[in-house]
Amino acid sequence: MKLRKLREEVVAVGMEALERGIVHGTAGNMSIRDPKSGLIAISPSGMPYPTVTPEDIVIVDEWGNVVEGRRKPSSETPLHTMLMRHRPDISTVVHTHSHYSTVVSCIRKKLPDILTEVVLAVGTVPVTRYGLTGTDDFAESVVEVTGPDTRAVIIKNHGLICFGQGFEQTLGIAEIVEEAAKVYVNALAANGGKEPDVVPAKLIPGMLKHFQANYGQPKN
Numbered sequence: 001m002k003l004r005k006l007r008e009e010v011v012a013v014g015m016e017a018l019e020r021g022i023v024h025g026t027a028g029n030m031s032i033r034d035p036k037s038g039l040i041a042i043s044p045s046g047m048p049y050p051t052v053t054p055e056d057i058v059i060v061d062e063w064g065n066v067v068e069g070r071r072k073p074s075s076e077t078p079l080h081t082m083l084m085r086h087r088p089d090i091s092t093v094v095h096t097h098s099h100y101s102t103v104v105s106c107i108r109k110k111l112p113d114i115l116t117e118v119v120l121a122v123g124t125v126p127v128t129r130y131g132l133t134g135t136d137d138f139a140e141s142v143v144e145v146t147g148p149d150t151r152a153v154i155i156k157n158h159g160l161i162c163f164g165q166g167f168e169q170t171l172g173i174a175e176i177v178e179e180a181a182k183v184y185v186n187a188l189a190a191n192g193g194k195e196p197d198v199v200p201a202k203l204i205p206g207m208l209k210h211f212q213a214n215y216g217q218p219k220n
């Protein structure tokens with residue numbers, strides 16, 4: 001069986017996302033790219049997370065052709081593979097139907113800079129135009145708003161997609177973007193529907209510089 005370790009990682013991240021409340025039921029899908037072969041291990045279509053074993057994970061090439069697997073890959077495989085082609089620097093993709101991110105997808109063109117943490121650790125989170133789910137059009141709607149530094153995109157009337165280097169980092173991004181979306185929606189409600197205060201745009205470049213220079217433990 002090809003890429004056993006990566007298959008196990010896809011199974012584990014599905015359970016982790018379920019336990020952390022990032023996904024529910026059969027919604028959402030995850031993939032990871034093997035740096036050597038470029039092949040991608042992706043979750044199967046429509047299977048509840050606790051029932052998925054490494055044998056159920058499907059190996060596809062970067063065009064979504066099945067290389068090995070007894071199951072049908074996620075119906076959103078074109079989204080994962082187009083993103084992987086568009087961003088050779090990323091190895092993991094996590095797509096969820098997170099509630100508050102989906103609320104924002106219905107009302108805004110981007111997630112407002114509501115939380116300092118997202119501004120610093122994720123950056124701008126754009127919202128796509130409407131795309132036809134499961135098709136290349138859907139994938140294109142995401143790629144169109146994905147720049148070289150984008151780490152998360154909210155998908156119009158649908159959900160959230162995050163990408164990065166490794167599932168731990170990518171799940172963390174999904175979690176804080178959803179938290180920011182929740183704060184935003186609650187702040188709107190608490191503010192009588194008026195736009196809440198956001199992180200002042202003119203302070204962001206300086207904050208980023210300070211964060212990059214000072215955050216975490218010193219490297220030796």
Ligand SMILES: [Zn+2]
Nearest residue numbers: 028076095159
């Ligand atoms: Zn979806």
